[in-house]
Amino acid sequence: MIKVGIVDDHAIVRTGLRQFLSEHVDLRVVGEANDGREALELVREAEVDVLLMDISMPEHGGVDALQAIKARYPDLAVLILSGFPEAQYATTLLRFGASGYLNKECPPEEIVEAIRVVARGRRYISPAVAELLADSALGGGEDRPLHEQLSEREMQVFLRLAQGETIGAMAEAMFLSVKTVSTYRTRVMQKLKLNSNSDLTYYAVKNGLIQ
Structure with a gap:
């Protein structure tokens, strides 16, 4: 059983994710959080295997939360689910310790696949992110921000x-x-x-x- 925490400032998104993940017998949502501060509390108080977290939240945003969480719980898998395109954030957040990065427009089943992958201690690299990483490794991407x-x-x-x-x-x-x-x-x-x-x-x- 993979224990999942959901962090998003939109209650309807959290509810939708909880309902969808509950349809999979190997996944169990053990808690929710509204922002980065609550995410830290969630990780501290609940037994979480994978934290599924948005990056754009008021006050305590996902970037600071990711770094604070990884500083305290370096082995925790944090999977970013963001509305921002991969090119804007993915490589930076992977460098900061994220286990994977998904755009919210991805198919729902990809979220489940990514959760299972990062729960095994691996990184989930989508095709879009893989292309960004390849460009970076090859010294390309002169147009990168x-x-x-x-x-x-x-x-x-x-x-x-x-x-x-x-x-x-x-x-x-x-x-x-x-x-x-x-x-x-x-x-x-x-x-x-x-x-x-x-x-x-x-x-x-x-x-x-x-x-």
Whole structure:
């Protein structure tokens, strides 16, 4: 029996996933969460084999949640189910520790297949993601977005800045000094070739990284 946790800020999505997964005898939904903070609580309180998680959620989003969960539970399989196209997020999230990435437009049975694969300790790589990884490995993809060059910490800082968070608030939340966060901000600006926080926000919205 594979124990699954569902994380999505839309109750109707959670309900639909729960009903669909319940039709498979080897899967059991053991809990649900509305955002990243609740996801951490779910993993801490319930015995979860696979966490099926959206990436775009208010307040405590999936990117921060993924990194926080993998820091505490490195062996937990986290399968991302997102409305964003693979090209915008997949390779970055796999680098951050996700076990797989699926677009919400995928066939429902693919979700079940992916859950079974990652529950065995393997990564689930869809054809679309495999193509992205192949392009990256072959040194291609000159047209790949600049944000894919960002490190894990730089991506965190970038997304927080793009959503209007101050450097001081970030430093406190990430347990870093203001100076360190400022350094990350400078690196992000340089790598993305941008000049201001408003530019960061525009870039993030344009590339579908925030809503």
